[in-house]
Amino acid sequence: MAIDFLLISRPDNTGWPLFLSQALASLGTLEVVSESDAARRIAQYQCKAVVIIDAAVIEDVLALITRLRRQCPKTCIVVATASPTWQRARDAFQAGAVDYIRRSWDSKELLNTMKEILNVSLSQEE
Numbered sequence: 001m002a003i004d005f006l007l008i009s010r011p012d013n014t015g016w017p018l019f020l021s022q023a024l025a026s027l028g029t030l031e032v033v034s035e036s037d038a039a040r041r042i043a044q045y046q047c048k049a050v051v052i053i054d055a056a057v058i059e060d061v062l063a064l065i066t067r068l069r070r071q072c073p074k075t076c077i078v079v080a081t082a083s084p085t086w087q088r089a090r091d092a093f094q095a096g097a098v099d100y101i102r103r104s105w106d107s108k109e110l111l112n113t114m115k116e117i118l119n120v121s122l123s124q125e126e
Contacts, residue, residue, distance in 0.1 A: 003028030003118065004045050008038045008064065009054035016054070016103060020080075023107035024114055035064060039071055047072030050118070055081035055088075056103060062095045069096035076121045078114075 005024055009017050011032050021030040033041045035058055042049060051068060055061050065077055079092045080103045089100040099117045104110050 004049040005030040005052060006038070006041055006045065006049045007032045007052045007054060008035055008058060010034065010057045013054075013057060016056075016105075019105060019107070020052070020110060023110040026111065027114060027118070038064070039067065042068065042072055042075065047075050050076045050078065050114075050121075052078045052080055053097075054103070055079050061088075062091055065092060065095040065097055076117070078117060 003024075005028060007017055007020060007030055009032050011034055013032075017030070017032045021032075024030055030052075031041070038051075042051065053061055053064060058064055061079060065079070068075060068077055077097045078099045078101060079089075079097045080101050081088065082103045084100065084102050092100045098121055099113075101113050101117075104113075
């Protein structure tokens with residue numbers, strides 16, 4: 001079963017989003033959407049896409065998580081950051097993120113991390 005991933009980032013940012021798309025290609029497809037377009041695109045996926053928030057370019061990550069969680073309560077929301085801290089991770093989890101990951105440039109690490117997240121998320125749905 002192919003997974004639909006939505007990366008909320010800047011569509012003009014091609015570095016890490018392209019790398020992430022290639023790293024997750026064996027799991028499914030990744031679409032990069034802007035923050036302003038995120039709600040509409042998630043609705044088009046009927047809230048079934050895995051949402052990844054690029055915390056390096058989104059100004060208010062917590063507000064975005066809260067809005068997305070209100071729109072789609074069961075959507076898998078992952079926050080990716082270049083500078084993880086336990087305080088930001090705690091805040092993201094409290095807002096409704098299922099995981100808070102490092103914005104890695106290691107494709108195996110990204111793929112394995114996402115597989116673990118999906119396994120946990122799918123087991124909680126049962």
